[in-house]
Amino acid sequence: MKKDITQNILEDWLENVRPYAHDGQVANYIPALSRQNPEELAVAIHYVNGESVEAGYTEATFTLQSISKVIALALALMDNGEEYVFERVGMEPTGDPFHSIYRLEKTPGKPLNPMINAGALAVTNMIHGDTPDEKVGRLLSFVHDLTDDHSIRYNEEVASSEFETSFLNRSLLFYMKQHRIVTGSVEEALDAYTKQCAIELNVCQLARIGALLANGGRDLESGRRIIPKHLARICKTFMVTCGMYDASGSFAIKVGIPAKSGVSGSVLASLNDFGGIAVYGPSLDDKGNSVVGLKLLELLSNRYDLSIF
Ligand code: GLN
Numbered sequence: 001m002k003k004d005i006t007q008n009i010l011e012d013w014l015e016n017v018r019p020y021a022h023d024g025q026v027a028n029y030i031p032a033l034s035r036q037n038p039e040e041l042a043v044a045i046h047y048v049n050g051e052s053v054e055a056g057y058t059e060a061t062f063t064l065q066s067i068s069k070v071i072a073l074a075l076a077l078m079d080n081g082e083e084y085v086f087e088r089v090g091m092e093p094t095g096d097p098f099h100s101i102y103r104l105e106k107t108p109g110k111p112l113n114p115m116i117n118a119g120a121l122a123v124t125n126m127i128h129g130d131t132p133d134e135k136v137g138r139l140l141s142f143v144h145d146l147t148d149d150h151s152i153r154y155n156e157e158v159a160s161s162e163f164e165t166s167f168l169n170r171s172l173l174f175y176m177k178q179h180r181i182v183t184g185s186v187e188e189a190l191d192a193y194t195k196q197c198a199i200e201l202n203v204c205q206l207a208r209i210g211a212l213l214a215n216g217g218r219d220l221e222s223g224r225r226i227i228p229k230h231l232a233r234i235c236k237t238f239m240v241t242c243g244m245y246d247a248s249g250s251f252a253i254k255v256g257i258p259a260k261s262g263v264s265g266s267v268l269a270s271l272n273d274f275g276g277i278a279v280y281g282p283s284l285d286d287k288g289n290s291v292v293g294l295k296l297l298e299l300l301s302n303r304y305d306l307s308i309f
Contacts (some may be wrong), residue, residue, distance in 0.1 A: 024291040075142050098288060
C-alpha cells in the first residue's frame with residue numbers, strides 16, 4: 001500500500017497543496033531567508049529499499065535551519081555519549097516557541113531539549129573540534145556520509161546573515177555560559193551554529209537522510225552503519241516529541257510521523273520500514289512550520305495510513 005506513492009501520484013498530491021503556497025509568510029527574521037520564493041515547492045520520498053520518487057521544483061536548494069538540530073544531535077551523541085549530552089540538555093518538550101529563553105531561568109540554564117534553539121546551541125557546542133570551522137567541517141563530513149554526496153556545503157550568505165542578526169541566540173548562549181552548559185567563546189559557538197543551520201541541500205538529498213534514519217542508521221545501499229541504531233532511535237523520538245516546535249502535539253495527532261522542520265520551509269520526515277519524506281515550501285505558519293509541508297504530510301499520512309500511532 002505505502003509503496004503505491006508513485007511519481008505521478010506524488011505530482012498530483014503536490015498540485016493539491018499548491019494553493020496553500022501563499023498562506024503564511026516566508027521567514028524574514030534572517031534577512032537572507034526573506035528572498036526565498038514561496039512558489040518553489042518540492043517533495044521527495046526515499047524508500048528504505050533504495051527507490052525514490054520526487055515531484056515539483058526538486059532543483060531548489062534550501063538551508064537546513066532547525067532540521068540540522070537532528071543531525072548535530074546524532075554527531076554530538078556519537079562524540080560524547082548519551083550521559084554527557086543529557087546531563088547538559090534535557091529530554092522534555094516545552095510547548096514554547098523555538099527561540100524562547102523563558103524556561104532557562106527555571107531549569108536553571110539547562111535547556112529542556114535539543115530541538116529548541118537553546119538545546120541545539122548547547123549540542124553544537126559539544127561537537128568535537130577545536131574551532132568552529134573544525135566542528136562544522138566534521139558536521140559536513142557527517143552529512144556527506146548520510147547523503148552519500150560530498151558536494152554539500154553551507155551557504156555563506158545565509159550563515160553570515162543569521163550570525164549578524166542573531167541576538168536572541170546570543171542571549172541564550174550567554175545565559176547557558178553563565179550556568180556552564182556552554183563552554184568557550186559565545187561568538188565562536190554562534191559561528192558554528194549559524195553555519196550548521198546554513199547547510200544547503202535539496203529534497204532528494206534530505207529524503208535520503210530520512211530513509212537512513214528509518215533504516216536504523218545504516219546506509220541503504222552499502223549497509224554501512226553511519227549512526228548507531230539506539231542513537232537513530234533517540235533522534236526519531238525527539239522528532240516526535242519536539243520536532244515541530246510548539247505544534248508537535250497537533251502534528252502527532254494529524255500526521256503521526258517523526259518529523260523535523262526548519263524555518264527555510266523544509267520538513268524532514270522519517271518512518272521506519274517506509275523511508276524518508278522531504279518537503280520544501282518556504283511559506284511558514286505562525287509557529288515557523290512550512291504550510292505546504294504540513295498539509296502535504298497530513299494528506300499523505302491520512303491517505304496511506306502512515307501514522308505510527
Ligand atoms: N537558524 C534558525 C534560528 O536559530 C533555526 C530556527 C528554525 O529553523 N526554527 O533561529
